[in-house]
Amino acid sequence: MDTSYPVQTTATTMRIVEALLDRGQAGVTELATALDLSKGTVHNHLQTLHRMEFVVREGRQYRVGSRFLDVASRARESIPAYRAARGEVARLARSSGEMAALVVEEHGTAVYVLVLGGEEDQTAVRDGSRRPLHTDAAGKAILAHLPEAEVRDLLAADGFGAGTDWTPSDETELFEELRTVREQSVAFDREEREDGTRSVAAPLTTDDGWAVGAVCVTGSADRMSGKRLEEDITGLVVSSANSISIDLSN
Incomplete structure (x- = not known):
């Protein structure tokens, strides 16, 4: 114990x-x-x-x-990013035809606050799912906007043990990717969290440049590839993130 x-x-x-x-x-x-x-x-x-x-x-x-449902619902309503993002996440799921989600960081973990759309059997992600930040597109979108010292602290606590063969395996590789994410405001997970699935995410940023969360789209690797992943889905995700970020700043 x-x-x-x-x-x-x-x-x-x-x-x-x-x-x-x-x-x-x-x-x-x-x-x-x-x-x-x-x-x-x-x-x-x-x-x-x-x-x-x-x-x-x-x-x-x-x-x-089921009283826990009431607790969970009220807890989710208390998250500012959820109140700003829920309508946009629903639109993102409809427009992409894939699973769309809002993700926030809690206790050094990527937490899926809202998950909508997609095929039931395409991924094990559901409301409340938790993933290591460095294995997840949304997690990396958040990490990229945290101070480097804080990222190192989170990684020290979590380590690099989770993920697949495609997951960043050391700090050097991860920090190089995070710099690209920060510059482009978009992050990818190419089967790093789970074999057979890919994700694209964009951060939800405030006026001071901090990421309070991220939105992402996840689907099978067969569908999420080439132009559809790199341009079509990415464009939808970035547009949704920009819209939510504007609402958060108002």
């Missing part, structure tokens, strides 16, 4: 919630065994969550309740 958390009971509650999400539903004994906790501890946490309506009890089984 990680003892670095200031409040262990809060950490235990979230471990139980995540275990329920992984399993769909589970009983006290199953959770206690999986998490190496006493049945009494698991039972007390579940009862508290149940009374607060965050979990649902069905016989002796528990599952995560």
